[in-house]
Structure formats: C-alpha cells, structure tokens
Amino acid sequence: MTITKLLVANRGEIASRIMRTARECDIAPVAVFSDADAGAPFVADADEAVHLPGNAPSDTYLRAEAIIDAARRTGADAIHPGYGFLSENAEFARACAAAGITFVGPSPQAIESMGSKIRAKELMAAAGVPVLPGITLDSDTEVDADDFAARVTAEIGYPLLVKASYGGGGRGMRVVRDPSELFDAVTGARREAQAAFGNPAVFLERFVDAPRHVEVQIFGDTHGTVVHLFERECSIQRRYQKIIEEAPSPAVDDALRTRLGEAAVAAGKAIGYVGAGTVEFVLGQDGRFYFLEVNTRLQVEHPVTELVTGLDLVRLQLQVADGLPLPDEALTATVSGHAVEARLYAEDVGAGFLPATGSLARFDVPPMKGVRVDSGVADGSEVGVHYDPMLAKVIAHGPTRDAACRRLARALHETRVHGVVTNRELLVGILREPEFRSGAIDTGYLDRHDPAQLARTAPEVVRLHALAAALAGQAERRATAPVLASAPSGWRNVPNGPQVAKLSYEDDEIEVRYRIAGRIVEAEVGAEVLGEVVLHAASESLVDLTVDGVRRAVRVQRVGDVFYADSSLGATTLTELPRFPDPQSRTAPGSLLAPMPGTVVRVAVDTGAAVAHGTPVVVLEAMKMEHSVTAPHDGTVTELNVAIGQTVETGAVLAVVEEAP
Structure with missing residues (x-):
C-alpha cells in the first residue's frame, strides 16, 4: 500500500476498529479528539492524536478544516471518516483531494448524488431499481400548512415517513398517519436534522406498514468493478434506529438474494460507486422490495458481514482507496454460518429510550468463543450528552441463526455495565423471545412487544x-x-x-x-x-x-x-435510600423534571397557560435526539424555569403544572 499514515476523523468504537486494521496493514493510525474524549480508549489506540478544542460536534468532529490541518501536522496521507460526522460530506471529500490527502470513501460526486434523496430516487428509478413516491423539502423551502398538506395527500398519501435528507441513523425521522400531524412532524424533523447534520432539508415518502428493513453491502473499485457482499437484516429498531442486525436475513431465499444483489449492484454502477456502501431497501410482506437510500460509507453493522464472509471491510476500503482492484476473495465471497449484532446503548428503555449519562464504574463483556466486541468505552469512561449513546457492539457468529442468537444472548447476559442505565436487558429479552427466534420479525416488532416487558427483571x-x-x-x-x-x-x-x-x-x-x-x-x-x-x-x-x-x-x-x-x-x-430524607429535597406537586441532561430547544407554553394532560411544555435535545416533556395532568403552568438554549441537568425542575380542580 502507498498509504502510510491514516487519520481517523471519528471517535468511539469505530475509530478503534479502523485503527486495528490500519495497524495490521502497517499503517500508522492518528486520532482527533474533543475535550470530552481526551481520556477515551480510541485516543490511546492511536500512535498520535490531535486535540480539537470543544465538545459540540460542530466545533470538533464536523470541522473539516481543523481535521485536514491535523492530517497535515501529523503527516497523514489519508483520512478515514468512519460513519456519521463527515463521512457523507462531499465538500469534505473534495477538501481532502485539494489538500493532496486520500479520502477513504467514494467520490464526491457519488456522495452528492446520494446525499439528495430525491435525486437518488430519480437515479435509482432510471437504473431500474424499485422506488416509493416521495417529496423533498430543501433547506430554504417555505411550508404553507394547508397547501402542503393537500400536495402530500395527492402525491404520497398516508401513512408517510418524514426523515432528514442529509444523514441517517434515524435522526429527524417521524411517521405521520394523519394530515393533522404533518406540519408539526415536518417542523420537528427539520429542527432535528439541522442539529444533527447542519442541514434542515427533509424528505417525505410513502410508509410501508410492517416491512422488513433489508440492506445490501456493495463494494466498488476504481477499475469499474461493483460487487455485492450479500444482505443484512436490520428490522429490530427503536425510534427508527437499528439495535439488532444480522446476516444473512432469515426472510431472504436464494432467488430473492439474487434479485436484491442485482438491484444493489445496478444502484452502485448507476453512480460509479467506489469503496464500501450500502443499498437499503424496505421488504414488504409480499416479497416486493423498494429502494430507500444508499449510505455512501461503512455501516455500523458491517461486522456481521465480515463474520459471515471472512472479509475485513476496512482493509478492502484501504486497498480500494489505494487504487488496487478488488481482490479475488471479494469477487467470489460466500456466506458461512450466521452472525447477529447487538448495539449496547446507554439509555433508559422504560423511559422511552431516553439517552443516559454517567461514569462507567465497570464495563466488562466476558470473552467467549464466537463473540466479537467492538467497544468505545472501558472502566472509568465518561458517557456525556454530546455524542451518540452507543457504548459498544457485541457480535456473535455461529453455524446457524439459532446458535448465533444463543451465543449473543449469553454474552450479553453475563456482561457487567455499572454506572449508566443501558438497554442490555432489552437486547437479551429480544434474543430469547420466541417470535424473534423464529425469524418472524419486521420494523414493527417493538410495537407488538413492549420493550419494558422484554427488559423486565422478575x-x-x-x-x-x-x-x-x-x-x-x-x-x-x-x-x-x-x-x-x-x-x-x-x-x-x-x-x-x-x-x-x-x-x-x-x-x-x-x-x-x-x-x-x-x-x-x-x-x-x-x-x-x-x-x-x-x-x-x-x-x-x-x-x-x-x-x-x-x-x-x-x-x-x-x-x-x-x-x-x-x-x-x-x-x-x-x-x-437515606433513613432520614431531607425535607428540602422534595419537589412541588406537578413539577416537570428534566429526564436527562440536555439543551432546551423549545418552550411550548407561557406561564399562566392552561394545558391538557400530555401537552408538550418543554422540548429538550440531547445526543442529537429530541424529547418532549409533557404536562402530567390538566392544569395551569404556574412556574417556567427555563429558556431556549439553556442547558439543564437530570432532575432539574423545568416547570410546574398545578393540577386543575
């Protein structure tokens, strides 16, 4: 390889994972890190590290000029963007090229063509890939509630999905089943998209009820070859984010696998794709599939593909970025056994998957045969409010789906995570639940199975x-x-x-x-x-x-x-509990407490306003997700203690709603 030093423009488990392969290829890894990440494991995994002062992504991991400057200062000749942050930013890819630095990813043109979901759908339709009807709203498009609702009804119909045009991971995503919900859904999605990706553009498309979410891994090289490396099942989701993924899909037979693979390769060739990418589809109960999007980057769930094919996808990325053709093992890959991945999050399942913060007093996943752990934390790590709350990915491989599920369930069952609330019990509950084990799953799985019950301790x-x-x-x-x-x-x-x-x-x-x-x-x-x-x-x-x-x-x-x-x-x-509680610690009846540390992005009422039970009072944003704090009963707002832009800690009294007589 001609790449000798690689700067990883990311953080957490993906940064450590990329550095691991870089070392195996005798490429020196370089990290960049924010204030909050100064003591993170991925920084210690690097040969060199450059500090990006600040904590907010916009001040650190989204600052393209600062990252390119870090590459220059350390002599890095390539940058791997990981996923999220700048991984699907065409201007960043161009800036790397202008600086003479190899961008480990697709061309700026490919990123750009897929960055606009409406343009992507037009390209896919022209390439013969099945698509769903949709509408895009650019950042400067004004929305008139009545006219827009009529247009949506005529062109898309209900139910529909609102999601960020630039980015993924469930950010800015809303399901709308009635025209009365449309305006608020679009407004909230735009605000969340702006916070997560720096662009408020959103996309609306027909929502397929109870589909499977199936995606196909593609790989292209600079010599015109595009191949697929089979499919992944990603239907187990909460808040439109995946939490359990597997390969291959239990719903896909050889004939369907061939059709999915052909559609994915056609999608890749239509945009001249180079590097690792994922073509995502919704798969209906009738076996018909429709194009969702192309993720022009490595995916969080790439380890399941690695375990069933025996390929190192990061190694392939580095080889392709170096101008080498895809090796024979990628051209002739086959599936061996089954792999399942679980995303271990710092979040409170019972409180609606609220992100959690704290200091990890212990993080221990026991070593087990057939189990891989991609972790971004260790004992003593701080889990803050600035970034995604994923702690680690735990992945199991076995000769059959049942064997892989059993291995993963046991590994998670014996995992010890102390200091923050996690979704560990939910993951174990899903992996042991009969419907999941039978493979009868879809994106509505957690609507049918109460997450709180699955995570319940007897x-x-x-x-x-x-x-x-x-x-x-x-x-x-x-x-x-x-x-x-x-x-x-x-x-x-x-x-x-x-x-x-x-x-x-x-x-x-x-x-x-x-x-x-x-x-x-x-x-x-x-x-x-x-x-x-x-x-x-x-x-x-x-x-x-x-x-x-x-x-x-x-x-x-x-x-x-x-x-x-x-x-x-x-x-x-x-x-x-203290034997003699402090009377001063008690809060007034009707107090609305902050369920997590966060920033106030909306105050929906004024002091003195009459509110009904469930009315949003304050909206908080933390870890790039919004959470509405609602009135606990009908009543009057007698106190309002926060303002837009204010940062609050868990348990802070945001407002007081005095119950109506």
Whole structure:
C-alpha cells in the first residue's frame, strides 16, 4: 500500500476498529479528539492524536478544516471518516483531494448524488431499481400548512415517513398517519436534522406498514468493478434506529438474494460507486422490495458481514482507496454460518429510550468463543450528552441463526455495565423471545412487544439482589468499623430486632429486613418472607447464599449510594435510600423534571397557560435526539424555569403544572 499514515476523523468504537486494521496493514493510525474524549480508549489506540478544542460536534468532529490541518501536522496521507460526522460530506471529500490527502470513501460526486434523496430516487428509478413516491423539502423551502398538506395527500398519501435528507441513523425521522400531524412532524424533523447534520432539508415518502428493513453491502473499485457482499437484516429498531442486525436475513431465499444483489449492484454502477456502501431497501410482506437510500460509507453493522464472509471491510476500503482492484476473495465471497449484532446503548428503555449519562464504574463483556466486541468505552469512561449513546457492539457468529442468537444472548447476559442505565436487558429479552427466534420479525416488532416487558427483571430476582445488596452493605460497614472489627457481619447484642435497609428499584421502594444467626438468615424483602436462607459468605463485592435450596453467588459493586448486583439470574441496579430524607429535597406537586441532561430547544407554553394532560411544555435535545416533556395532568403552568438554549441537568425542575380542580 502507498498509504502510510491514516487519520481517523471519528471517535468511539469505530475509530478503534479502523485503527486495528490500519495497524495490521502497517499503517500508522492518528486520532482527533474533543475535550470530552481526551481520556477515551480510541485516543490511546492511536500512535498520535490531535486535540480539537470543544465538545459540540460542530466545533470538533464536523470541522473539516481543523481535521485536514491535523492530517497535515501529523503527516497523514489519508483520512478515514468512519460513519456519521463527515463521512457523507462531499465538500469534505473534495477538501481532502485539494489538500493532496486520500479520502477513504467514494467520490464526491457519488456522495452528492446520494446525499439528495430525491435525486437518488430519480437515479435509482432510471437504473431500474424499485422506488416509493416521495417529496423533498430543501433547506430554504417555505411550508404553507394547508397547501402542503393537500400536495402530500395527492402525491404520497398516508401513512408517510418524514426523515432528514442529509444523514441517517434515524435522526429527524417521524411517521405521520394523519394530515393533522404533518406540519408539526415536518417542523420537528427539520429542527432535528439541522442539529444533527447542519442541514434542515427533509424528505417525505410513502410508509410501508410492517416491512422488513433489508440492506445490501456493495463494494466498488476504481477499475469499474461493483460487487455485492450479500444482505443484512436490520428490522429490530427503536425510534427508527437499528439495535439488532444480522446476516444473512432469515426472510431472504436464494432467488430473492439474487434479485436484491442485482438491484444493489445496478444502484452502485448507476453512480460509479467506489469503496464500501450500502443499498437499503424496505421488504414488504409480499416479497416486493423498494429502494430507500444508499449510505455512501461503512455501516455500523458491517461486522456481521465480515463474520459471515471472512472479509475485513476496512482493509478492502484501504486497498480500494489505494487504487488496487478488488481482490479475488471479494469477487467470489460466500456466506458461512450466521452472525447477529447487538448495539449496547446507554439509555433508559422504560423511559422511552431516553439517552443516559454517567461514569462507567465497570464495563466488562466476558470473552467467549464466537463473540466479537467492538467497544468505545472501558472502566472509568465518561458517557456525556454530546455524542451518540452507543457504548459498544457485541457480535456473535455461529453455524446457524439459532446458535448465533444463543451465543449473543449469553454474552450479553453475563456482561457487567455499572454506572449508566443501558438497554442490555432489552437486547437479551429480544434474543430469547420466541417470535424473534423464529425469524418472524419486521420494523414493527417493538410495537407488538413492549420493550419494558422484554427488559423486565422478575420480582423474585429483584428480591434476591436486594437482599444481597443489603448484606454486602452490611459487610462493607463491618469491614470498615473502627471498633469490634472482629465481630461477624450482622452480629448484634440485641438479637430480637432485625436490621433494616431501604432501597429503591426503578420507581419502587424496597425495605429489606434481616436477622443473621450464624449461617442462617431470616429475611423479609418488601412484603415477601424468603424461605430458608443460608449465608455461605458475604463481603462488599460478593454474597454467596442459598435460598430455598438453590445456591447462587451475587457479585455486588457499590458506587456511592448505588448497588449493582449481578448473578446468573441477571442484573439489578438498586439505590440505597437515606433513613432520614431531607425535607428540602422534595419537589412541588406537578413539577416537570428534566429526564436527562440536555439543551432546551423549545418552550411550548407561557406561564399562566392552561394545558391538557400530555401537552408538550418543554422540548429538550440531547445526543442529537429530541424529547418532549409533557404536562402530567390538566392544569395551569404556574412556574417556567427555563429558556431556549439553556442547558439543564437530570432532575432539574423545568416547570410546574398545578393540577386543575
């Protein structure tokens, strides 16, 4: 290769993953990093790193001139944009060429042709690829509510999908089923698209109910060859973002695979595609498919294709960027076995997938045969509000789909993530759910299966873990006691009174009452009296006990007043409650609290306004997603404590709505 030093213009797990292949190719990796990412693992993975002062993407990873300057300063002769950020920015690709730096990606013309979804659809229709009807709204297009609604009804019909014209990842995406919802959906999508991609243009198209989301990996070289590397199933989504992907699709047989592949290659040839790209389709229940878009970059889910084909897609990207033809193994690739990927996010499933922040006290995915982990975090990493909340991708490969699903479920089940709320339990729940395991899935899967129920921890598990947390807390206090340090944990000179610990789990308060007599524990958790409990060992980090004849070890980690309990039954996060709460800590009835750290992008009401239950009061933006905080009941807004542009922390009182009599 002629590339000797590669700057990765991205962050997190994808930056580390690209650097791994670069090293294998004897290419020196260079990182760029923001203030918040100064201690991130990907920075340590690089040979050299350049600081981009600031945290907002527009100040750091979206600053093309700063990234090109970093390449010049370090002597990098190529830039890999990863995905997101500048990966589909034609002007950035041109700027790289003007600076004499190789852009590891398609040509600016190809990016540009696919950057406009309306132009992309015109090209695809001309190439014979099936398309859906749609309308695009450029950044300067004014929308008149009545006239526009009439046009949409005539040209598209309902239901329809509104999404950002420039970018992907579900940003700015809304489903509209009735004309009355159209104007607000378009306005909100434009605002979100501007925040995520710097361009408020949006695209509207017919929405196919309950389709599968199937995409085809394509690869082109500078010698005119375009091939496909089979399909991926990406139907398991939340908020229009994929969370579980697999290859191959369980719905695609050999005949359909051939048709999808031919359509994808035709799409690639129509735009003279070079490098790695993905042609996305919606696949209807009747087996007909329609073009969605071409992602002119590497995809988040590329590892499943790598595992079933044995190819390193980043290596192929670097070879093609160097002007080499696609190697024989890419031209003659076959599918071996099945691969499934799960995206592990810092988010609160029960609160509607709100992004979560915090410091990771522990991040541990146990090594297992057939399991790959692409991680952007480690113990001690900070998860902030500035970037996407994905922590890692966990990918399993097996001889069959069932084997791959089982491996991935077990790996996630044994994963320990402490310090932030995650979607781990949801991922495990999906992977073990019968309908998913049968392959009968579509993009409406999580509409039929309540995510909160899939992620639910059984009450008996919570009780066991609450007892273990109480015993671990007791053992910790005993170990640090300044007097009578030799006394056993739980010993009391008044044995008739039980010890009491108060914990909270989600929205529930749990009282644990226990009395230890030698190895026997009399325990009551909540209203449940546990059966015979034998305590084999108790320390601040491990509680080994038998309940009703079944022995289990519970690993416990305490961070502040939070206990993280992990056992063979799963994981539970419990918070120790103070015995004497501070009266000043109570909030007024009707207080609307910030569910996450974020920035206020909209204040929908004025002080004194009458509002109905569910009316949006304040809209917050965090991690490039918007969240509406709504009125908890009919009433009057008596306090409004925030303004547009203000940054708030979790739990801040945004407003107070006094309930109507």
